[in-house]
Amino acid sequence: MSRLFQSIIIENRVVTPDFRVLAVNPIGETGAPKPGQFYMLQVGTGEEPLLKRPLSIFRQRNGTLEFLYRIRGKGTRLLSSLSGGTEIQMLGPLGNGYPGPEGDFIAVAGGTGIASIFFLLESFPGRGYLFCGARTCDELLMLDEVRPLVKEICVTTDDGSYCSRGYVTEHLERGLATVPRLAGLPVYACGPEPMLHELTRLLDGRGMQCFVSLEEYMACGMGACLGCVAETKNGYKRVCKEGPVFPSGDILWK
Amino acid sequence: MEMSSGHKAEAAPDLSVSIGRLKLRNPVMTASGTFGYGEEYAEFVDLNRIGAIVVKGLSVTPRTGNPPQRIVETPSGMLNAIGLQNIGVRSFIDEKLPFLRRFDTPVIANFFGDSIDEFVEAAGRLSSAAGVHGLEMNISCPNKHAGWGAFGTDPKLMRDVITAVRAGTTLPLIVKLSPNVTDICMMAKIAEDSGADGLSLINTLTGMAVDIRTRRPVLANVTGGLSGPAIRPVAVRMVWQVCGAVGIPVIGLGGIMTAADALEFLIVGATAVAVGTANFVNPRVTIDIVEGIERHLSEEGISSVSEIIGSIRLPNRP
Numbered sequence: 170m171s172r173l174f175q176s177i178i179i180e181n182r183v184v185t186p187d188f189r190v191l192a193v194n195p196i197g198e199t200g201a202p203k204p205g206q207f208y209m210l211q212v213g214t215g216e217e218p219l220l221k222r223p224l225s226i227f228r229q230r231n232g233t234l235e236f237l238y239r240i241r242g243k244g245t246r247l248l249s250s251l252s253g254g255t256e257i258q259m260l261g262p263l264g265n266g267y268p269g270p271e272g273d274f275i276a277v278a279g280g281t282g283i284a285s286i287f288f289l290l291e292s293f294p295g296r297g298y299l300f301c302g303a304r305t306c307d308e309l310l311m312l313d314e315v316r317p318l319v320k321e322i323c324v325t326t327d328d329g330s331y332c333s334r335g336y337v338t339e340h341l342e343r344g345l346a347t348v349p350r351l352a353g354l355p356v357y358a359c360g361p362e363p364m365l366h367e368l369t370r371l372l373d374g375r376g377m378q379c380f381v382s383l384e385e386y387m388a389c390g391m392g393a394c395l396g397c398v399a400e401t402k403n404g405y406k407r408v409c410k411e412g413p414v415f416p417s418g419d420i421l422w423k
Numbered sequence: 424m425e426m427s428s429g430h431k432a433e434a435a436p437d438l439s440v441s442i443g444r445l446k447l448r449n450p451v452m453t454a455s456g457t458f459g460y461g462e463e464y465a466e467f468v469d470l471n472r473i474g475a476i477v478v479k480g481l482s483v484t485p486r487t488g489n490p491p492q493r494i495v496e497t498p499s500g501m502l503n504a505i506g507l508q509n510i511g512v513r514s515f516i517d518e519k520l521p522f523l524r525r526f527d528t529p530v531i532a533n534f535f536g537d538s539i540d541e542f543v544e545a546a547g548r549l550s551s552a553a554g555v556h557g558l559e560m561n562i563s564c565p566n567k568h569a570g571w572g573a574f575g576t577d578p579k580l581m582r583d584v585i586t587a588v589r590a591g592t593t594l595p596l597i598v599k600l601s602p603n604v605t606d607i608c609m610m611a612k613i614a615e616d617s618g619a620d621g622l623s624l625i626n627t628l629t630g631m632a633v634d635i636r637t638r639r640p641v642l643a644n645v646t647g648g649l650s651g652p653a654i655r656p657v658a659v660r661m662v663w664q665v666c667g668a669v670g671i672p673v674i675g676l677g678g679i680m681t682a683a684d685a686l687e688f689l690i691v692g693a694t695a696v697a698v699g700t701a702n703f704v705n706p707r708v709t710i711d712i713v714e715g716i717e718r719h720l721s722e723e724g725i726s727s728v729s730e731i732i733g734s735i736r737l738p739n740r741p
Contacts, residue, residue: 173467173706216652216680217499219704244496258705388494388501389703393459395479395505396494405487405508 170198172262172391178255179233181248185307188281189249190227191236193257200262202226204289205357205382205414208234208261209390212248221260222248223387223409225285225359237284237310263390264413267357267380272296273320275351277368279303279337279360283310285382286359290318298351299323300344302337302360306330338367345375353377362423369417379417383408436720437727438713440474440694442672443595443620445529445557447474447695450728451685451713454676454699455480455533455559455599456505460519461526467706470526472713474695478515478523480533480561483545485511490643495632500651500678501700502630504644507535507564512545516552529556531597535564539584543591550592558594560585560619563601563626575601575626581613589618597674600624600665602654607661608668615669623674623697624665625658650700652678659687666692666733680708682715689716692733 176193184190191210202208209221222244228235240249251257267289274293278286278301290297297318302325303309309324309331316322323340324332333340337360344351352375358368359382372379385397385408392410399408400421406412438449452475460478461470470476488508495502510518512534523530532549536542542560549555562575562584574580585598598614600607602625611622627648632641640646658677666673675688676697685696701708716728725731 171467216704218496219499219501219651219700220496221704260706386492386494386496388496388503388700389457389463389706391463391706393463394457394494394503394703395488395508396503398488398491398493400490 170200172200173258173260174199175256176234176259178251178253178257180253181251184237184310187240187308188310189238189240191224191238191248193234193259195232195234195259202229202234202262202288203266204292205266205285206262206264207285207390207413208236208259208263209387210236210248211258212244212251218244218247220244220388221258221390223263223384223390225382226262226288227284228288228291237281237287239281260390263409265411267382267414270296270355270357273298273350273354275300275341275354275356276319277301277337277341277356277358277360277364279358279364280308282358282360282364282382283315284359286357287311287315289357290315294318295320298344298354300325300337300341302326302340304328336364336367338364338371341368342371355380358382358417365417365420366422369420369422372417380414381417381420382413383415383420384413434726436717436725437729438717438720440728440732442557442597442674442694445475445531445595447529449474449713449716450689450693450695451709451716452531452674452695452697453477453702453709454697455561456503457699457702460515461523462519464702464706468710470528473528473709474713475529475531475557476523476526477531477533477559477697478519479509480507480535481509481512481515481545481549482507482535482537483512483541483548485509485514492641492643495641495647497630497632497649497651498653500649500653502632502642502647502649503627504642504647506644512548516548520552520554524554530554531557531559533559533561533599535561537565539587542584543587546588546592550594555594557597558592559597559599559623560588561599561626563599563603573601573603575610576604578609578613581610582617585614585617585619595620597621597623599626601626602657602661603629608664611665611669615671619671621672621674621694622665622669623676625654625661625677628654628657650678652680654678655684655687659691662688662693663691663735679712680704682712682719685712685716686719686731689728689732690735692735694732
């Protein structure tokens with residue numbers, strides 16, 4: 170069983186114009202991923218683009234690995250053009266994953282962050298209070314799939330095009346003030362860095378654990394090149410190895 | 424195994440090479456900075472099957488490295504400005520070397536300093552550590568006593584620092600040359616004259632990338648080192664030129680991704696090759712390349728890798 174393996178693409182499903190779900194079948198036996206972990210995926214066929222791309226594990230079904238991704242740059246655009254039957258090389262599972270949770274928890278997902286939070290919610294069904302937001306309703310994903318997995322859900326859009334208007338952090342702040350059962354629960358978050366930074370600020374002093382999943386440009390994905398570091402109170406830490414999940418209070422936010 | 428009629432089973436080709444006193448089972452080494460201290464790769468590669476392990480560069484005092492963003496992909500390559508982050512010579516000897524000693528593969532310690540004194544001290548400490556079989560001197564790092572210009576771009580500094588290190592160690596000493604110079608053959612000859620047992624080239628080419636939306640450099644350090652397939656033609660050319668200028672063995676590196684790439688370097692005169700950025704793309708690549716070289720030699724009916732080293736056939740020039 171190796172963390173370096175070949176996979177066959179089963180499908181590359183269009184979810185919205187900008188988002189896809191890639192489903193792959195590993196060839197041979199591979200390790201089972203934990204929520205919050207990621208894989209490095211080959212996106213080119215040769216030396217261009219050179220590097221593999223890191224994607225969070227979104228869902229795992231009978232050995233099939235699924236990745237929910239946004240088409241953002243050269244790598245993801247190429248990935249979106251790969252069709253069923255294509256063989257790609259992969260590395261994983263990588264990273265530390267979300268610790269616990271032992272009981273009920275709060276999950277905060279911003280935009281594409283729903284990808285890694287989804288696997289957490291699916292792995293601990295019926296225990297999560299999900300605060301889920303995006304810029305517009307076009308970027309809200311997997312709402313129907315996620316509703317059965319959570320205790321409660323609060324959906325926000327920055328522009329008010331769906332459900333409540335405002336930032337997901339504003340709604341969490343209001344929830345913590347008005348909903349007693351949320352107090353003291355651990356928080357798991359994945360999304361844009363300004364959201365994670367704001368989340369850290371609003372949770373400061375409340376005595377609630379908060380774990381954030383970071384992203385950084387990666388080359389090797391396995392701790393060797395030292396390219397993907399985040400600045401923490403304990404020095405530089407590798408997002409691919411000591412992370413991608415970190416206690417939010419450890420991070421030196423920009 | 425299928426054999427065509429008349430085919431004689433041949434012994435496996437001899438892949439062994441020597442870099443001075445260093446005997447390698449095959450000509451494939453790891454490039455410093457791309458293989459850590461070996462531990463991360465042990466799950467993918469049998470470290471007993473590589474020619475030599477060149478570890479991440481070490482300095483006497485640990486370095487924290489540069490702030491992010493440290494890397495960016497570029498066409499067929501990448502820029503890095505890691506900033507020479509390392510745990511320091513002492514921690515390497517105490518914590519990382521024991522793991523490497525389990526293997527039957529020469530360990531070459533890449534080292535650097537921000538002054539001649541620091542270079543000499545690092546070399547001295549590494550030389551007395553059990554399990555270090557050779558030293559690779561990184562002179563592409565900035566010199567604090569010379570306005571932070573690199574050692575490797577100043578002929579006098581080159582001569583001074585290599586001579587000083589040479590005087591303090593009897594271990595095989597390889598000098599890793601910077602390509603960011605006008606005349607790499609001149610630098611190569613200085614290194615040879617100053618006592619190097621071998622040369623490795625090329626290190627990264629200095630490059631830069633800009634984010635056109637923010638109008639800022641992508642890397643926090645502004646500039647970085649370019650590596651990967653994009654630099655290979657420059658590396659092959661420089662290795663060819665240096666092999667014609669010096670008598671000591673040359674280790675060729677720069678964008679090697681496959682056995683075919685490695686063979687280019689051997690043919691122009693390199694005694695061995697080092698594989699770097701390719702490890703990020705495929706952590707098993709070093710072994711794939713060893714096997715690929717062996718396969719090529721078998722298919723060509725060549726019994727020893729030494730037969731192809733320096734075997735380039737140049738056109739007759741007037």
